[in-house]
Amino acid sequence: MESIWSQTCELTKRPALSKDIEVDVAVIGGGMAGILTAWQLERAGVRTVVLEADKIGGGQTKNTTAKITSQHGMFCHTFLAKKGEETARKYVQANQQAVEEYKRIIQETKIDCNFEETDAFVYSKDEGKLMQEAEAAKRLGIDVSLERHLEIPVDCTGAVRFFGQAQFHPLKFICELANGLQIYEDTVVTEVEDHLIRTSGGNVLAAQIVFAVHYPFLKFPGMYFARMHQERSYVLALEGAGKIHGMYIGDGEEKFSFRQYGDWLLLGGEGHRTGENREGGCYMRLKETAAKLYPGSHVAAAWSAQDCITSDGIPFIGIYTSDRPNWYVATGFQKWGMSSSMVSALILKDLICNRENPFADVFSPSRFSAEEIPHIVKDGKKAVAGLTRRFFQIPDETISSLERGQGAVVTTSEGKVGVYKTEEGEIRQVDIVCPHMGCQLSWNPDEQSWDCPCHGSRFDVEGNLLDDPAQEGIQCSGIQE
Ligand SMILES: Cc1cc2nc3c(=O)[nH]c(=O)nc-3n(C[C@H](O)[C@H](O)[C@H](O)COP(=O)(O)OP(=O)(O)OC[C@H]3O[C@@H](n4cnc5c(N)ncnc54)[C@H](O)[C@@H]3O)c2cc1C
Structure with a gap:
C-alpha cells in the first residue's frame, strides 16, 4: 500500500537527461537530502543539477513519518558519555539549527505543506533513564521538561519533552521546493569517475559531485557498505484513533512512534535489520498493537521504509573520501533523515563554497577514533557472515x-x-x-x-x-x- 504522503500528493513529472551537460555541482539522488542540498547550493549561487534515477521523493522520503526534530530517541545521555560534551553539543545544535532552517524556509517560501510546530517526546518505563536523559539534554542546552502524563495510551513512567520541534507533509514540501531547480528524473547514474558521471541519458561533467543516494552504491572508494547496515520499520495510518498533538517515540522494548496527520494517527514500529525477517508478521503485530492501544480504530494505510544505520550513531556527511576531495556524501541518517537532510544541505553547501561550518567535523566520514573501529569491523563481519551463509x-x-x-x-x-x-x-x-x-x-x-x-x-x-x-x-x- 502507498504511504499517505504518496496518496495525497501528486508530483510533477520531470524530463530525463538526453544529452551531455557540464555543471558546477551534480547532486545524485532527489530525496530530501538531495533536493535540500541542491536548493541551498542554488541559493548560494552555485549552478547545480539533480540526477534522479526514478522520481524526486520516490525513495525512502515518500515513506517517512516526517517528524522534524533534534530529539533522536533517548540519545543525549549516551552521546555525552560516549562522545564527550563538545561532540554531543554540536550534534544537537546542528539538528536544532536544521529544525529552525525548515521553519525559516517554509515561512519565507510560504510552501503549503501542513507544517506544524509541535513538541517531541521520548517515553520510557525506566525512571532512571528518563531522569538521566532530561539532565543530559539540559546540560546540552536544550529546552526540555520531564512529563508524567502523556496523551498516548502507552505503559510508561513519563517522557522527556523537547520544545519547538515540527512535523509536515514531506512530499508537498519537496515538490514545491524543487520548482526552480534543474532536475532530471528517470536518469540513473551508472558510473562516476573523478569529474565525469555516466548516466542512462548522457554524461555529466561536474566540478563537484554530491552522493545523496540514501546508500552510496559505489563499493570503492569509501567502502560505505562496511560502515552501515539498514533497518526497516512499519507504519500504520489509523482512522478513529482520536487526535494527538505531540510527536512521540518510545525507548526500550516497546519502541513505537506516534504523530498526527489530519485525521490520521500514524503509528510506527516493529523495526528490524533488513533481511532478518524470516518470521514476518510485522504488520500483523503492529495492527495488534493498534487494536490494543486504540480499540475501535481502523487501518487506512500501511507502509514500510528502511534507513541506514552507522556504527557510531552519527550520519556520514562531508567529503566522500580523502582521495576524492571533489566528491561529497550524505548518508546514514538513522531514521532521522528529515533533520539530517537539512544538516547535510547546510554542511555540504559550506564545504562546497569553501566556508567554515562549525558542525562539519562531527559528521565527517573520516571521523573514526580508535575505539570506534572495532564496532565497524563487527558490523562488517555480519555482512561477511551473510556473504558466506548461502553455502x-x-x-x-x-x-x-x-x-x-x-x-x-x-x-x-x-x-x-x-x-x-x-x-x-x-x-x-x-x-x-x-x-x-x-x-x-x-x-x-x-x-x-x-x-x-x-x-x-x-x-x-x-x-x-x-x-x-x-x-x-x-x-x-x-x-x-
Ligand atoms: C519507517 C521510517 C520512518 C521514518 N520517519 C522519520 C521521521 O519521522 N523523521 C525523520 O527525520 N526521519 C525519518 N525517517 C528517516 C527518513 O525517512 C530518511 O532518512 C530520509 O527520507 C532519507 O532521505 P534521502 O534523501 O537520504 O534518501 P531517499 O529519499 O531514498 O533518496 C535517495 C534518492 O536517490 C536516488 N538514487 C539512488 N541511486 C541512484 C542512482 N544510481 N542514480 C540516480 N539516483 C539514484 C533514489 O531513486 C532516491 O530517490 C524514517 C525512516 C523510516 C524507515
Missing part, C-alpha cells in the same frame, strides 16, 4: 509445500533459488544472489520481497530492484506449477 544454510521448504502468496529459498537441481508462488499458483523463480556484494537474499513475507541481510538491497517477486545499494535487479524466470 551452508539448508533450506527446509520445497516448491510443493509452498503456500500461494509465499516465497522461500529452495534447493533445485541447479542449486539454491528463491521461489515465490503467486495467488494463481504460478511459480516465479529468482536468483537469490544479491548483485551488490553476492549475499544470499531472504524472503520477506511482510512486503513479499527478496531482501539482503548484509546491506539491505531489496527486490520484488519479479526480480525488480526496490531498494539500494544494489543498482540492478535480479534474474527472474516464471515456471508453471
Whole structure:
C-alpha cells in the first residue's frame, strides 16, 4: 500500500537527461537530502543539477513519518558519555539549527505543506533513564521538561519533552521546493569517475559531485557498505484513533512512534535489520498493537521504509573520501533523515563554497577514533557472515509445500533459488544472489520481497530492484506449477 504522503500528493513529472551537460555541482539522488542540498547550493549561487534515477521523493522520503526534530530517541545521555560534551553539543545544535532552517524556509517560501510546530517526546518505563536523559539534554542546552502524563495510551513512567520541534507533509514540501531547480528524473547514474558521471541519458561533467543516494552504491572508494547496515520499520495510518498533538517515540522494548496527520494517527514500529525477517508478521503485530492501544480504530494505510544505520550513531556527511576531495556524501541518517537532510544541505553547501561550518567535523566520514573501529569491523563481519551463509544454510521448504502468496529459498537441481508462488499458483523463480556484494537474499513475507541481510538491497517477486545499494535487479524466470 502507498504511504499517505504518496496518496495525497501528486508530483510533477520531470524530463530525463538526453544529452551531455557540464555543471558546477551534480547532486545524485532527489530525496530530501538531495533536493535540500541542491536548493541551498542554488541559493548560494552555485549552478547545480539533480540526477534522479526514478522520481524526486520516490525513495525512502515518500515513506517517512516526517517528524522534524533534534530529539533522536533517548540519545543525549549516551552521546555525552560516549562522545564527550563538545561532540554531543554540536550534534544537537546542528539538528536544532536544521529544525529552525525548515521553519525559516517554509515561512519565507510560504510552501503549503501542513507544517506544524509541535513538541517531541521520548517515553520510557525506566525512571532512571528518563531522569538521566532530561539532565543530559539540559546540560546540552536544550529546552526540555520531564512529563508524567502523556496523551498516548502507552505503559510508561513519563517522557522527556523537547520544545519547538515540527512535523509536515514531506512530499508537498519537496515538490514545491524543487520548482526552480534543474532536475532530471528517470536518469540513473551508472558510473562516476573523478569529474565525469555516466548516466542512462548522457554524461555529466561536474566540478563537484554530491552522493545523496540514501546508500552510496559505489563499493570503492569509501567502502560505505562496511560502515552501515539498514533497518526497516512499519507504519500504520489509523482512522478513529482520536487526535494527538505531540510527536512521540518510545525507548526500550516497546519502541513505537506516534504523530498526527489530519485525521490520521500514524503509528510506527516493529523495526528490524533488513533481511532478518524470516518470521514476518510485522504488520500483523503492529495492527495488534493498534487494536490494543486504540480499540475501535481502523487501518487506512500501511507502509514500510528502511534507513541506514552507522556504527557510531552519527550520519556520514562531508567529503566522500580523502582521495576524492571533489566528491561529497550524505548518508546514514538513522531514521532521522528529515533533520539530517537539512544538516547535510547546510554542511555540504559550506564545504562546497569553501566556508567554515562549525558542525562539519562531527559528521565527517573520516571521523573514526580508535575505539570506534572495532564496532565497524563487527558490523562488517555480519555482512561477511551473510556473504558466506548461502553455502551452508539448508533450506527446509520445497516448491510443493509452498503456500500461494509465499516465497522461500529452495534447493533445485541447479542449486539454491528463491521461489515465490503467486495467488494463481504460478511459480516465479529468482536468483537469490544479491548483485551488490553476492549475499544470499531472504524472503520477506511482510512486503513479499527478496531482501539482503548484509546491506539491505531489496527486490520484488519479479526480480525488480526496490531498494539500494544494489543498482540492478535480479534474474527472474516464471515456471508453471
Ligand atoms: C519507517 C521510517 C520512518 C521514518 N520517519 C522519520 C521521521 O519521522 N523523521 C525523520 O527525520 N526521519 C525519518 N525517517 C528517516 C527518513 O525517512 C530518511 O532518512 C530520509 O527520507 C532519507 O532521505 P534521502 O534523501 O537520504 O534518501 P531517499 O529519499 O531514498 O533518496 C535517495 C534518492 O536517490 C536516488 N538514487 C539512488 N541511486 C541512484 C542512482 N544510481 N542514480 C540516480 N539516483 C539514484 C533514489 O531513486 C532516491 O530517490 C524514517 C525512516 C523510516 C524507515
